[in-house]
Amino acid sequence: MLFNSADYVLFLPLVLLVYVLLRRAGLRAQNAWMLIASYVFYGWWDWRFLGLLFGTTLNDYLVGLGLERTDNPRSRRLLILLSIGVNLGVLGFFKYYNFFVSSFIEAFAGIGVHLEAPTLKVILPVGISFYTFQALTYTIAVYRREMRAVHDPIGFFAYVAFFPQLVAGPIERARHLLPQFFVPRVIEPESFASGLRQMLWGFFCKLVVADNCATVVNSIFAQHTIPGGDTLSGSMALLGSVLFAFQIYADFSGYSHIALGTARLFGFELMQNFATPYFSQSHPEFWRRWHISLSSWFRDYVYIPLGGNRASRPRQAFNLLVTFTLSGLWHGANWTFIVWGVLNGLYVIPRVFIGEPLAPAASSPNWLVRVPTVTFRILFTFSLTVLAWIFFRSPTIAGAWKVLGEIASRSLFTSPLPVLRSMGLLTTVAYAMLAITFLLAMEWWQRDKRYALELGERAALITWPACATVFAVIVLFRYTGASLDFIYFQF
Numbered sequence: 001m002l003f004n005s006a007d008y009v010l011f012l013p014l015v016l017l018v019y020v021l022l023r024r025a026g027l028r029a030q031n032a033w034m035l036i037a038s039y040v041f042y043g044w045w046d047w048r049f050l051g052l053l054f055g056t057t058l059n060d061y062l063v064g065l066g067l068e069r070t071d072n073p074r075s076r077r078l079l080i081l082l083s084i085g086v087n088l089g090v091l092g093f094f095k096y097y098n099f100f101v102s103s104f105i106e107a108f109a110g111i112g113v114h115l116e117a118p119t120l121k122v123i124l125p126v127g128i129s130f131y132t133f134q135a136l137t138y139t140i141a142v143y144r145r146e147m148r149a150v151h152d153p154i155g156f157f158a159y160v161a162f163f164p165q166l167v168a169g170p171i172e173r174a175r176h177l178l179p180q181f182f183v184p185r186v187i188e189p190e191s192f193a194s195g196l197r198q199m200l201w202g203f204f205c206k207l208v209v210a211d212n213c214a215t216v217v218n219s220i221f222a223q224h225t226i227p228g229g230d231t232l233s234g235s236m237a238l239l240g241s242v243l244f245a246f247q248i249y250a251d252f253s254g255y256s257h258i259a260l261g262t263a264r265l266f267g268f269e270l271m272q273n274f275a276t277p278y279f280s281q282s283h284p285e286f287w288r289r290w291h292i293s294l295s296s297w298f299r300d301y302v303y304i305p306l307g308g309n310r311a312s313r314p315r316q317a318f319n320l321l322v323t324f325t326l327s328g329l330w331h332g333a334n335w336t337f338i339v340w341g342v343l344n345g346l347y348v349i350p351r352v353f354i355g356e357p358l359a360p361a362a363s364s365p366n367w368l369v370r371v372p373t374v375t376f377r378i379l380f381t382f383s384l385t386v387l388a389w390i391f392f393r394s395p396t397i398a399g400a401w402k403v404l405g406e407i408a409s410r411s412l413f414t415s416p417l418p419v420l421r422s423m424g425l426l427t428t429v430a431y432a433m434l435a436i437t438f439l440l441a442m443e444w445w446q447r448d449k450r451y452a453l454e455l456g457e458r459a460a461l462i463t464w465p466a467c468a469t470v471f472a473v474i475v476l477f478r479y480t481g482a483s484l485d486f487i488y489f490q491f
Contacts, residue, residue, distance in 0.1 A: 001044040002485065003258045004206055011041065016265055020187070031158045031181055034266070038163035042127070045167075049125040052090065057160045059086045060135045061153055067142045068149035076143060083139040087132040094124055096333045126489055127167030129330060133297055135160050138174035140301065147175055155181040164262040168255050168488040170273040170293035177270065185267030195264030197453040197467055202257030204470050206486070209250035209439050211479030212432040213243040216425050221393055221403075234412030236419055237403045239429075244393045245386045246436050249278065251487045252291070257451055276447045278385075278440075281377035283347040286385065294330070298323050316352045321345040336391045336400060343388040431477050438473065 001007050015037040022029045043050045063083040067076055138159075141147045150156045159178045165171075220240030223232050256273035263270045277289035287295045299308075306319040321342065328341015387404070394400035406412075420426045442452040449455075453470065455463045 001041050003255065004203070004484075004486075007044065011037075012262065012265075019266060027182070027184060028152070028154060030185070031152075031155050034163075035154060035158040035161060038158065038161035038166060041163035042161065042166055045126050046123070052125060052128075053131065053161060054157075056087060056090055056132065056135060057157050059083065060139050060160070061150070061156050063139050064142045064149035064156075065151070067139070080139060080143040084136065087136050091128055091132045094128060096329075098333065130169045130171055131160055131166060133171050133294075134174075136301070137172070137297075138178065141174050147178075150178065152182070162263070162268075164259040164266075164268075165270055168252070168259070168486055169291075170256060170259070170271050171297050172270060172293065177268070180268050187265070187267045191264055191267070194454065195261040197463075198257050198261030198264065198451045200261075200467055200470055200474075201451050201453045202254045202259075202261060204474050205250040205254030205257060205439065207474055207478040209432070209435040210247050210254055210487075211481075211484050212428055212435060212477070213247035213250065214484055215428050215479060215481065216240065216420075216432060217244045217247055217393070219423060219425060221399075231402075231406065232419060233414045233416065234406040234409045235414050235416040237406040238412060239416050241386050241390050241393075241403065241407070243429075243432060245278075245382070245389050246432075246439070248389065248392070248487055249274075250439065255486045255488065260451075272450050275450075276443045278382055279378055279444065279447060280381050281374060282351065282381055283344065283384065284351045286381055287344070287348065294327070298327050298330075302326060313352050317349045320349055320352065324348065331392070334395075335397055336394055339397060339400075340388050340392045343391065347384055347388070428479075435473075435477060 001011060015033075019030055019033055019037075022033055039050055039053075042053060060083055063079050066079045070076060070079075138147075138150075138156075142149050150159075156178070159174070159181055162172075162177070217240050220232065220236055221244075223236075253274040260270045260272070271293055273291060273293050275289040275292065277286050280286035280289055303319055303323040306322060307315055308319065309316060311319060324341045324345030325338060326341070328337045328339070328344070331337040331340070390403050391397065391400045394403060417426070420429055439452075446452045446454065453463075453467060455466060
């Protein structure tokens with residue numbers, strides 16, 4: 001079920017109404033209703049994968065109980081390996097089986113050895129990369145004795161399947177979200193209103209910014225990267241690349257805002273997943289602000305166990321490269337994602353050796369020094385990010401190199417307007433540009449807040465006018481074609 005669908009517009013009020021009415025029946029009844037609603041939400045896409053969700057959740061629930069009941073080191077290691085093996089095994093089969101088989105065959109074909117191996121028509125379950133990682137935070141925490149095992153299956157199953165963030169995050173830590181299922185949840189009026197405002201901002205990001213950008217990006221990248229497609233100018237390639245950077249940001253942050261806002265309606269607080277990442281002045285800062293739940297997951301469960309910052313600088317660089325490569329692979333079974341991960345690792349590694357040499361200038365009290373320095377650093381970081389996004393968006397590495405080659409050609413300095421007019425995209429590009437400008441202005445103004453409409457007491461008089469303005473923008477400038485899936489549903 002999509003957040004931006006009519007089904008969800010009917011589903012959410014019904015679930016919320018019953019949830020509120022069940023308050024007198026007790027916490028366990030509310031958790032049971034939340035579990036039922038979450039399974040309906042997930043099964044709306046394909047009910048056959050409910051068994052997979054149930055099975056992996058049951059495995060982690062039983063592993064947690066087993067870890068609490070034994071102090072034998074060998075038994076505990078076997079149990080945590082069982083949890084890791086089942087979760088990553090299921091994820092690996094559904095997401096990577098065909099990729100690794102095909103890559104293996106191609107590698108041997110390159111040296112003249114022709115192999116045959118079966119590939120399968122495997123459907124990737126929506127959200128599997130998210131809920132398997134979230135479940136692992138629980139078993140690992142119990143194994144490390146950071147929390148006690150949960151004995152209430154209803155609360156635990158509701159935690160894993162919690163519908164606001166089930167299919168695209170944020171990837172919550174068990175220590176943060178799971179305890180919220182076992183304490184009374186009071187829905188305060190201001191918290192409820194805050195949830196609605198954050199949802200509104202999320203719908204603006206998705207329906208106005210992301211979907212308008214997507215229409216242009218899909219057309220441009222189809223021309224540039226699909227075999228047999230026409231070659232467009234470098235200016236068109238650059239336009240498509242920049243718009244994709246804003247598309248994926250608005251699409252994914254929009255989902256996260258709707259998820260956080262929805263959870264707050266029910267009395268839950270989820271972790272912030274985005275913190276104005278395109279205002280970052282370096283790539284280490286970017287990754288502290290982008291998809292925070294995933295980047296911190298890889299930091300805690302991959303980078304630090306590899307040695308983290310405790311190791312020598314060359315080993316730190318190696319640890320970072322491994323972590324970013326795995327992060328790229330997490331996003332999809334394609335070499336383009338791996339290249340994207342490696343590129344981001346290479347962007348971050350210099351920080352290990354040279355630190356932040358421009359930081360003093362960026363914090364100078366002299367605005368004649370500070371403003372140009374900060375602006376340069378933001379634009380430089382954004383430019384490198386866009387370059388990496390080209391590999392993320394292209395279906396093949398050859399397609400990405402084609403786009404980069406066109407951007408590096410003289411045609412970069414030609415006007416894209418005639419081509420956009422002939423493709424019927426001029427109005428959509430204008431909408432996208434206006435929406436991006438509004439997005440950046442709001443987020444810069446509210447850059448110290450969790451979301452752009454978290455105006456607070458200092459702006460109480462303009463809270464509702466601001467919300468009305470955003471609502472009007474959604475009505476007037478939303479993409480009017482068929483509803484588009486959220487990008488991260490495919491991961």
